[in-house]
Amino acid sequence: MVTPVPPVPLASGRDAEVFALNGRRVLRRYRNFCDTAPEAAAVAHAARHGYPVPEVYRAQGGELEMERLYGPTMLDASLDGRISPQESSRILAELHTRLHGLPGRGGAAQGRLLHMDLHPGNVVLTPRGPVVIDWTNARDGAPDLDLALTALLLALTGDSADPPLADLAEACLAPYVAHTTGDPTRLIDQVVALRSDDPNLTPEEVALLPRAAALVRQTWAAQA
């Protein structure tokens, strides 16, 4: 069954739209069929261990119904100057440290639960504190992979042509790597390889990855 939704979404991304169902619930719906069960399972694991996520009420096919959060994303709050790049970076690094401190879902070989897209646009600053959304890419693995991905995203955005966003990302990279618990460079080649294989990326976007990885390495070396 396809849930009836309001005519205008709260937000619309490349792969999914988010609709407010009422004051307490939102529906995230993927445009192309996609199984939201793995995403819901990741969120449920995080929630079970006290990690700040929206409560998931239903995951069926390409639909995910969850708690409606109130507050700006950390990206919007940073662009507005309501929160400094230093503070935003510290929160990002702390959210990673907390996530990677949760018990893993399998044996030691499987590692820890990773978000694999933790950037300021996927953190909502709610009255109960920062809450992490958008668990589409969540998987199990080595925490350094998650750190490398966030650092790479900050480096890539810092290199982009959108001045306020680029300035913000550039200002976040050094404090983010300084606050991480782990090494954001150790697995960066693996992250570059993963992203290079992403069919959503254009060849131009893929071509920017090595330079961004070099910037992460340089930033990490400078603060070591």
Ligand SMILES: Nc1ncnc2c1ncn2[C@@H]1O[C@H](COP(=O)(O)OP(=O)(O)O)[C@@H](O)[C@H]1O
């Ligand atoms: N649980 C939620 N409550 C309120 N708004 C949400 C919720 N989840 C997502 N949103 C809104 O939808 C936007 C996009 O959601 P997100 O899950 O990050 O999808 P994507 O980045 O793939 O478009 C968020 O920035 C936020 O504005």
Ligand SMILES: [Mg+2]
């Ligand atoms: Mg998102």
